[in-house]
Structure formats: structure tokens, C-alpha cells
Amino acid sequence: MHARIGGWCAVTLLGAAMFACSLGGRQIAVAQDSAPAGVIPEAALCQAEPRTVDELVALFAAATPAATDALDSVEIPTGQTASSVLADGITATVHEAFACLNGGDWLRFLGLLTDDAILMAFPWLGDELAMGVVPNELTTPAPLTEEYRQTVVAVADVRTVGNDRAGAFVVYLDPSSGSPGPHAMHLVLVRSGDDWLIDAVVDFSDE
DSSP: OOOOOOBOOSBOOOSSSEEEEEETTEEEEEEOOSSOOOBOOOGGGOOOOOOOHHHHHHHHHHOOGGGGOOOSOOOOOOOEEOOHHHHHHHHHHHHHHHHHHHTTOHHHHHTTBOHHHHHHHOHHHHHHHHTTOOOHHHHSOOOOOGGGOOEEEEEEEEEEOSTTEEEEEEEEEOGGGTOOSOEEEEEEEEEETTEEEEEEEEEOOOO
């Protein structure tokens, strides 16, 4: 299993060699530095309530075909700049998600995603579970070795995009991608009690 979290586009300078793009009138600049500063979230930070295999089987079994269809187009929502408290909460969720990925703890990682996000991002998992196949890596955490752990470079431009919804751009490094430079994604998150869950991901990587 391989999943990717991250993505942001807002003006940020992380090194000398830059690339730029624009989304909805916002200008983005992300460094192609071979080793931009960042944080490698440790597996111990992954404390989310884990999904269960039975829960995932039921989720995919009840899903309609449209729930797992790939989108033909995506739209990045705009909104009001978030308060520092909200931005801190979103950043904490992003770091925990990366911690779960670095720790190879997939059930806890999926615990940080909404049902819709799981159905959209992992339709193949539903196919395997429907055949009675439970991937070993799903139930047996296998921490990534040091050279493959992912780095959160930045979480930025956090905005409220509706009631109990927020968006954020994240820059991250993923050594397993084969690209030494940063990747960018946009996340939409929804409030769940005192926490936040990832509801949608738009990847801006060129892979």
C-alpha cells in the first residue's frame, strides 16, 4: 500500500531553484531544493482511533459505484483565512497523518480520513476486501526505514471553507516517489468533535 498526503500552494520560498503555478488567482512558488527544511513526524505521534477491518468491509460493501468514481475535474475551494487556533489544529492533523504513514500504521491512518475520502482514494482496497483478502500491511504496522520516511515541509494558507470545513496546502517530501524535490497537495478537512478528518486530497505532483 502506498498513500500520499500533502499539498499546498501559497507563496513560499524554500530555496534557490523555484517552480511556480497559479490556482484560482493565487500564485504559488515551491523550491526544488534537494533538502528543504521540514519535520519528519515520528510514528509515536500516530494516536488516531484506528479503523477496523470489519468497519472497512462494511463501508465498501455499502458504497455506491459513484462513491469510488474518479473525478473528471477538481476545484480548490476558497474561503477566509483561518485563525491561528484552527491553523494549529489542521497542522496537527497533517503531522499525525504523516506520522501514521511513517509508522506504517494504516488502520490509524485511515482513522484520520472520512468515509468519502477512503472510498475515493482506495477503491482497490474495497475490491480486495470483497474477495476476502486482507493485505498484511493493513493489519501489521511496518514502520518505514529512515531513508523512506516522509517529511512535512510546510502547512500553509489554511482557510475556512464552510461550516466545520477547512482547506490547507501542504508541501512534503516522499523519498519513495523517486523525486528528490517537494510535492504539493491541497487538503479539505472536516471537523469531527474536537479533531479534524481529511475529506479530500488534490495532488499537484507531476508524476
